[in-house]
Amino acid sequence: MSAMPDLRGIEELLPWYAAGTLDPEQAAQVEAALAAHPELRRSLALAEEELRETVGLNEALGAPSTRALEALFAGIDAEPARGAPLGRRLRDLGGQLSEWFSPRTAGWATLTAGLVIAAQLAFHLTPSVQEANRQVAAGGPAGLTPSFSPREPGRFATANKDEAARSGSFLLVAFQGDAKIAAINDALAAVRAVVVDGPRAGGLYRLRIGPASLPEPEIQRIAETLGGNKGVIRLVLRSSE
């Protein structure tokens, strides 16, 4: 324990004691001094009064308008894009996608589903298919060299990344935090949806659900099908882009 401060030293600590921000040792020293020198209580009362009025003075200043937030995000939008590592994005998908990096816990079906999701994300979100393959391979189980091809029928869009993200009909979805990989994959496959972007603010992912010419009733049907799958999908929104 450090040496007990003199009375001037205690006086200097009273504002912090009044604010409750002294460490336990110093608080104990102040309390001992207050007990031994009751006249210090008058000084403490003044500090408490100053604290009340300082808080009142600051609270009277109000709060910033939304202009500050708008300017902030305008500045962020102007910054170079900063993508999350592939591993982080996969963990964001219900927190279960990281399972496929753990060979002991992932069954083959789960692993396959994870490959599909990872491949969809990687193909559409990473700079190159080769880079996505490298990341997927780095996390895969020993003895397996996972790879995927953008030309594999039935699973991947044959359009290139930018084209898939721009043309077509789209929805925004958020997945349930505990959704399993296989369930996510099944939900997307059932409506022939492909993830083209995400995660965005609010944990939203942009799904391409078909060509731009998809009729409105069909878009609505797909949205209702996805939204009805409460175990997997938390939220479905129309995409204005």
Added chain:
Amino acid sequence: MIAQGSSDEVLLARIAEGDRLAMQILFGRHQTRVYRFVLNMVRNTAQAEDVISEVFLDVWRQAGRFEGRSGVATWLLSIARFKALSGMRKRQDAPLDDKVAEVIRDESDTPDVQLQKKGKGILLRQCMTKLSQEHREVLDLVYYHERSVEEVATILGIPGATVKTRMYYARQKLSEFLRQAGVDRGWP
């Protein structure tokens, strides 16, 4: 998934990875206090809002470099102080905001009249606004922002012992102003 209850440090880690939602949560959590700290310095609401946008944009850029030696709130106030001071040097002729001007002491009444009219609490507030920038900011950091001695030292870039004596002299000056206004606190 990021949650509203996540700690500041968790939010910063997510911000470093480009998570805009985490940025929004951190901003919402700290914007008002940082704004008030800056407003007390620059005394102009538009400038204060510009500064806090710059502060949090800096956080967006630097989040990955936060080392955790001080708390996130202390870090934010340090950045805010630096940016406010930089801005003040550039805009020395900026007009005083109405909101801040409201609490500036009215010199026309005698101390007795002021005390009668306004009560001791408001008189105390007015005397606080007469303090120097140096004294006022230490009062705000200790009482309103609830910063420890060490945290104030970090924000102001001075030793802890200097923080304590500066606070002591700020309170002493406050008592002097109150005495001039007719209120003898009997301290120091």
